[in-house]
Amino acid sequence: MEFNEPAQMEPDRKRKCPYGTCDGSGHILVHTEEGLFARKCKCYEEQIISNKLDFACIPEEFQNLAIKDFDVDLYRLEESKQKASRAVNIATRYVKKFDAMQELGRGLYFYSQTAGSGKTRLAISIGNFLVKYRRQQVRFITTVDLLGKIRDSWNDKCESSEEALVEEFATVPVLILDDIGVEGNKDWINNIFYRIINRRLTSNKVTLITSNIPMNELNFDYRLLSRLEDMVMQVFMPEESVRRTNAKSKNEKMLKELMED
Numbered sequence: 001m002e003f004n005e006p007a008q009m010e011p012d013r014k015r016k017c018p019y020g021t022c023d024g025s026g027h028i029l030v031h032t033e034e035g036l037f038a039r040k041c042k043c044y045e046e047q048i049i050s051n052k053l054d055f056a057c058i059p060e061e062f063q064n065l066a067i068k069d070f071d072v073d074l075y076r077l078e079e080s081k082q083k084a085s086r087a088v089n090i091a092t093r094y095v096k097k098f099d100a101m102q103e104l105g106r107g108l109y110f111y112s113q114t115a116g117s118g119k120t121r122l123a124i125s126i127g128n129f130l131v132k133y134r135r136q137q138v139r140f141i142t143t144v145d146l147l148g149k150i151r152d153s154w155n156d157k158c159e160s161s162e163e164a165l166v167e168e169f170a171t172v173p174v175l176i177l178d179d180i181g182v183e184g185n186k187d188w189i190n191n192i193f194y195r196i197i198n199r200r201l202t203s204n205k206v207t208l209i210t211s212n213i214p215m216n217e218l219n220f221d222y223r224l225l226s227r228l229e230d231m232v233m234q235v236f237m238p239e240e241s242v243r244r245t246n247a248k249s250k251n252e253k254m255l256k257e258l259m260e261d
């Protein structure tokens, strides 16, 4: 890389090179007879991943989730373990064949009626993999937050316009839309989702969705539903809450500790 873009070489003062070999910019300047060159420091790739992780807005508790760590034994019921194994298998194959999936613009729709069944965890695990190993630009958002942002944009004081937000979520290469279907059926909500989903569909962008409602029962217009069906494949998650099981075992542990002398 030639040293011709001084602006980009400005070191980030907040950042330190973890190897101590560059000034934190990710580049090392090299003087040669032909002039000044910059080569990439060892920390460069890590910085890109870290920036991408920041961009993804994945909640902190989920940032290190990996598909391979998804523990199907956390479910008590045999049926749940089987459903979870199948879902994990699909997720594993999905990231393995991501190039083909991306070319087709096909994503996944994780569904279970039960909250806390691992839908969001599995969708985010896929997102984390795509950031870390496929250098993808991923963005996570709950539908409630997305619609909240849109509503805020109608306020004059807000910097971003509705159109800019739709553009942002319509064009990000990988979008994780968490908990779709809780927002109810209003014309403006249909309109926003339609604009985002339709543009993602026509430009083959990958979308991962989680929901407590089966795709064909979502309370959306037919037009929007048929776009969704073209875009994502439904994956059934267990009808069992791992969250509750975890909380229950935590309570049992706590009670045991309280009762001990």
Ligand SMILES: [Zn+2]
Pocket: 017, 018, 019, 020, 021, 022, 023, 024, 025, 026, 027, 041, 042, 043, 044
């Ligand atoms: Zn460095």
